[in-house]
Amino acid sequence: MNSPDSHRFDPPGRPAAPGSGWIEVVCGSMFSGKTEELLRRIKRARLARQPVLLFKPRIDNRYDAVKVVSHEGVTADALPVASADDLLGRVRAETAVVGIDEVQFFDGRIVAVAGILADRGVRVIAAGLDQDYRGEPFGPIGALLAVAEYATKLHAVCAVCGAHASRSQRLVASEAQLFVGGAAAYEARCRGCFVDDVLVSE
Ligand SMILES: [Zn+2]
Numbered sequence: 001m002n003s004p005d006s007h008r009f010d011p012p013g014r015p016a017a018p019g020s021g022w023i024e025v026v027c028g029s030m031f032s033g034k035t036e037e038l039l040r041r042i043k044r045a046r047l048a049r050q051p052v053l054l055f056k057p058r059i060d061n062r063y064d065a066v067k068v069v070s071h072e073g074v075t076a077d078a079l080p081v082a083s084a085d086d087l088l089g090r091v092r093a094e095t096a097v098v099g100i101d102e103v104q105f106f107d108g109r110i111v112a113v114a115g116i117l118a119d120r121g122v123r124v125i126a127a128g129l130d131q132d133y134r135g136e137p138f139g140p141i142g143a144l145l146a147v148a149e150y151a152t153k154l155h156a157v158c159a160v161c162g163a164h165a166s167r168s169q170r171l172v173a174s175e176a177q178l179f180v181g182g183a184a185a186y187e188a189r190c191r192g193c194f195v196d197d198v199l200v201s202e
Pocket of ligand 1 (some may be wrong): 158159160161162163189190191192193194
């Protein structure tokens with residue numbers, strides 16, 4: 001049986017003209033390799049000398065303000081932005097590829113901004129969590145998946161049973177959706193092993 005993650009998506013070359021861009025979404029639970037996959041696509045475009053910009057929301061400063069850092073320690077320089085329109089304002093005329101890490105932390109405006117860029121001919125690659133710690137759609141990800149040309153769902157390995165994991169189990173008591181406690185506060189779990197709420201006290 002093929003793993004759901006055995007495919008890799010590698011589109012053709014640089015978008016050629018206005019209207020010929022597209023949106024790619026790379027999503028999944030924590031520890032599913034979303035950021036590695038985003039950085040792999042970004043690196044591949046850079047090797048082809050395509051003008052690339054990589055962004056991340058300013059809210060996420062777990063490790064470094066200006067780098068995208070995967071759990072495995074792979075890094076790339078990224079521009080922290082305060083909002084979707086802040087991101088839009090930093091894209092240059094020559095930019096061919098726009099990467100966005102932790103896209104779930106943007107508000108709904110990021111969907112329109114991704115569309116504006118794709119309409120201009122930009123390849124937009126957005127990576128982020130598809131579900132929050134309760135298993136609910138996280139921020140703008142559902143709408144972004146709906147309008148994307150290409151979607152990749154990655155899976156981690158369930159920390160309890162070893163099956164494909166689609167959910168992020170929070171291990172500490174906090175009800176904030178934006179709680180970013182780092183890797184130690186979560187583990188990946190499959191649908192069957194995921195427990196909603198039970199670890200949240202009171
Ligand atoms: Zn499991």
